Structure formats: structure tokens, C-alpha cells
Amino acid sequence: MKSDYLLLFRGNVWDRGLSPAQLQKVVSDWMAWFERLKDEGKCLGGHPLEDAGKVISGKQGRTIADGPFAESKEAIGGYFYLQVADEKEAIEIAKQCPGLEYGSVVEVRPVAEICSVKQRAEEYSQLAGATA
Amino acid sequence: MNNDTTTGEYMLLFRGPHWDKGLSPEDLQAAMDKVMAWFEELNERGKIKASQPLGAQGRIISGTNGRLVVDGPFAESKEAVGGYLVLLADDLNEAVEIARSMPTLKYGITVEVRPILAECPIFQRHPDLVQRAKERAVQADQLWAAVAA
Numbered sequence: 317m318k319s320d321y322l323l324l325f326r327g328n329v330w331d332r333g334l335s336p337a338q339l340q341k342v343v344s345d346w347m348a349w350f351e352r353l354k355d356e357g358k359c360l361g362g363h364p365l366e367d368a369g370k371v372i373s374g375k376q377g378r379t380i381a382d383g384p385f386a387e388s389k390e391a392i393g394g395y396f397y398l399q400v401a402d403e404k405e406a407i408e409i410a411k412q413c414p415g416l417e418y419g420s421v422v423e424v425r426p427v428a429e430i431c432s433v434k435q436r437a438e439e440y441s442q443l444a445g446a447t448a
Numbered sequence: 449m450n451n452d453t454t455t456g457e458y459m460l461l462f463r464g465p466h467w468d469k470g471l472s473p474e475d476l477q478a479a480m481d482k483v484m485a486w487f488e489e490l491n492e493r494g495k496i497k498a499s500q501p502l503g504a505q506g507r508i509i510s511g512t513n514g515r516l517v518v519d520g521p522f523a524e525s526k527e528a529v530g531g532y533l534v535l536l537a538d539d540l541n542e543a544v545e546i547a548r549s550m551p552t553l554k555y556g557i558t559v560e561v562r563p564i565l566a567e568c569p570i571f572q573r574h575p576d577l578v579q580r581a582k583e584r585a586v587q588a589d590q591l592w593a594a595v596a597a
Contacts, residue, residue: 324529328570340580343570343581344581344584346568347578363455363457365565366563370540370544373556373559375553377559393570410507411509411514413509413514416514428502430501431501434483440473
């Protein structure tokens, strides 16, 4: 039984200030890491995200802001979709991320079967059914 | 026509997974019905490549060799990503228009819309390094092939 996890790579300017040699190594290591995980069938896909983008909020999405993604340590710069045995394996893979030593941060999140809000809504309606 | 992405895909990140707090069961049911109808309609139009919710538990890994592993404080944060949708759209404008029609915006969620790229911007800033890395990978493959033969 395999479980799905999303790795979210946070921080998108960690290449600043690296020497050409360091950059060369991290670029090579990252490409090799991604290829190996794909070959092993543990990574089903992954993409970088563009620094440009929009953040939408408010009723009927009336507020549209340009995302301040470019300079942020929190900003999500890309993702991998993992299919692995368990959380332990997902964390072990995350720890291999070549950007970590330069300040990149990896968020490991299990992909859920069902939305937590939907689950709460269903529990409500079951409760309502039981008391009706 | 795609001007701002090379893949025609946009990542919608839904932030603030506790928008249902304080809603009555009836209001919550009505909101969920609208959300499901929203997904159905987009799906029928062929706009959704993938979409899933994320579990509230998770870990944040940082530091050299990932020596720091902490539990993520995702549950109560308005910033937390509760789910995602990979949207197929003509351009950023269409992606934003679709994001604006998400029914739960009125309950306080935010939607981040990001073009999905074919190649990492960090790599793009250093094309010569990428080229060299690829050449080395090819050389390594050839070496392995020679060893195997």
C-alpha cells in the first residue's frame, strides 16, 4: 500500500551568493535527484512555479494582489509528487534535497483522501440525521 | 495563446483550510454543495488536470542534510495550504477569473495562482551550468554503457 505525499519547496532565491562551483554542484545534484526518484517510481512528477502570480481573496474574489513571491523565504518555488511507503520514507527523501544546505525548506504533506472540511460537513449531517 | 507560462498549467493553492469554523451545519452544507458543483463544472469543461486536499499533519524539513525536522503548524494558520488544483487555462487572466469564482472565498480563504514552469527559474538564471550538468550526465551514461558492455 503506497501513500501519496506532496513536497513543497519553499524559498526561491537561495541561489544568491553561491559560487559558480557551488551552483554547478547543486544544479547537477538536483537534476540527478529528480531523475533518480522518477526512475525509482517514487516521484510521479514535479514542476517549478513561476515567481509571477496572483493572490485572490474576498467575496467574489474582489481583491487581486500581485504575489510577493520573488524575495520570500516562505514562497513556494516548486513541488514534487511522491508515491512512497509511508511518511518516514517521504521525510527521508525530503532530507536529500540538495537545496537544503543553502537555506531551502521542504514541506512534506500527505495527500488526503477527502477534504477535511467535507469530512466535518458529513459528520455534521450524520449527527443531524441521528438526532432527527 | 500562452504568454506567461510554458506549460499552459496553473497551480491554484487554496490557503486557510479552516474557513468552515463558525458556520452553521446548514450553511456549511450549502457551501460544500457549491464547492462540489464548482469542481464538477470545471471538470466537465476539461479545466482540471489534478486536484487534491492535503492532510493537516505534515513536517517541515530544513538545514544541511535535513537535520531539522519539525511538525508543521498547519491546522490553525490562514497561510496554510489546504489543497491544490492544477488548472488548464489559456493565460493568467483566465486562471485568475476561474480562481475568483471559487465559492469559499466569501468565508475567508485565499487562492494563490501560479504559472507552472517547464524549467526551474533558478536553473534558468544559470543556463550554462545546466548545459554542463546535462553534458556530464550524458558522459556518465556513456561511461556506464561502456562499463556494462
